[in-house]
Amino acid sequence: MSIDVKHLAKLARLRIEDDKLAKFEKDMESIVAMVEQLPALDGDASGLDPEHPMKLREDIEGTEKIARKELLANAPQMQAGCVVVPKTVE
């Protein structure tokens, strides 16, 4: 199967440089050719186990607190306690 790497990259918010495109196409095609060898199975794939249902926690406020300043310390660009991103609304 031929893989449209440019389109896939766009969906995944990636960009593949033109000089690397051929290599990525070849790699992706051989990977897909490998993984698509699967038996013809049909059924419910949810894998839910009614005997061992997952327990969800109560929807309550957490007790762990991390200061805003600490959380924002890793942001690449910050101003007045907010992260800065390019303008999104004209």
Add this chain to the structure above:
Amino acid sequence: MELYEKSAHELSEMLSKKECSSEEITLSVLDRAEATEPKVGAYLTICREEALKKARELDNRLTKQARHPLAGIPIGIKDNISTKGLLTTCASKMLYNYVPPFDAFVMERVNGADMIVTGKLNMDEFAMGSSTENSHFKKTHNPHDLDRVPGGSSGGSAAAVAAGSAVVSLGSDTGGSIRMPASYCGVVGLKPTYGSVSRYGLVAFASSLDQIGPLARNVTDCAMLYGLICGHDGMDATSADREYPDFAKGLNSNVKGLKIGIPAEYFGEGVDESVKTSVMAAVRELEKQGAEIVEISLPSTKYALNAYYIISSAEASSNLARFDGVKYGYRAEGYESLTDMYEKTRSEGFGDEVKRRIMLGTFVLSSGFFDAYYKKAKLVALDIVREFNEAFEKCDVIATPATPSTAFRLGENMGDPTKMYAADICTVTVNIAGLPAISVPCGNIAGLPVGLQFIGRKFSEQTLLNAAFAVEKNIGEAAAVNF
């Protein structure tokens, strides 16, 4: 014998008898790291001053208080486990400057026991790889042969323990990332039952498969460290709420009556003859000591690798969407819009293998392909679970090679991703089924270690550790590699 060569349980006893101090141990391990790092390259960050300071404080304090058996023992941590105030890069340019504001659950346990963190260990970028060659920062070399890979993705965790630059370490295993490097580097590595160790603070790759686990030079240390990190955590919705025994105390090498399943599918094509011979020789030895060999069949194994790469990449494509240059880590320079910033940041921040997996995940989840890939892979996963359940009606543990070959040469598989993926053939089924498995050294081929893998029922870690303990009794404990 230098202190860095000693096992955690020996050091623990020496500490309690005051035959040495934690500072002396830590210094010995850090000096060993200084000597071996130029050749091995296991660490991304070494915290020499912090480690020595903590060891000194501990030495002063421990004279007065009860101590955890692992208190004062140095430990290395894989760089995808969040360590508060300490760089956690996942070996990616994307997180080159990321300092977590919180500790992972396992780090709370490690710090709570007063273990000494010597540093953060190299890995394949975001744990995607089987050789640690996908690290953005450096290559790690196998201490047994410096021209060869340590395996991956927890290559730094295995290489440091093998070289003596860590006494024990933590790694993570999504498709074999603890067991495979343990096998290549001749150390013990345990991938615990899914849900037994909290994933809180582990940077997510494939959430339904990821599990943190211990690596050590012997089974006893591995059991001690596993006992420390397992347990329930409300911060991980998949964490199992149950009681665990004292695994190290429960160690028993008596295999009389133990039923060992041998699946033909793991001894077939694609696995080196010498590896099969080495693994079977170790199993036959257990048979002589009273274990029973049972032939079993796991036919869906032939689809496991394909199902694994579909499921893990699908989850990765979603998990790695968070790296967008807004909240943390790398941000590209010179962008025109928000989308442009996302695309530039992610293209410059991720390496090629991570990009391939994100695109594979995007592909198998896209409309029109979902049923043919993702749904089928999940159905294969259910078959794998069913076959394991049937097999465990006939046996207590399953023995297989941990890897299809011994460590390959640096660069050998880098040009061909599917060849690299094939190195995971013996380990991925375990993650798909959520089972525990351990790799224990069982021999050498041309100077390179071979790992025997035991797979068990869910939460049967004690049985696995005991079986591995029996192999270790026959073969001998691994020593820190001299080079």
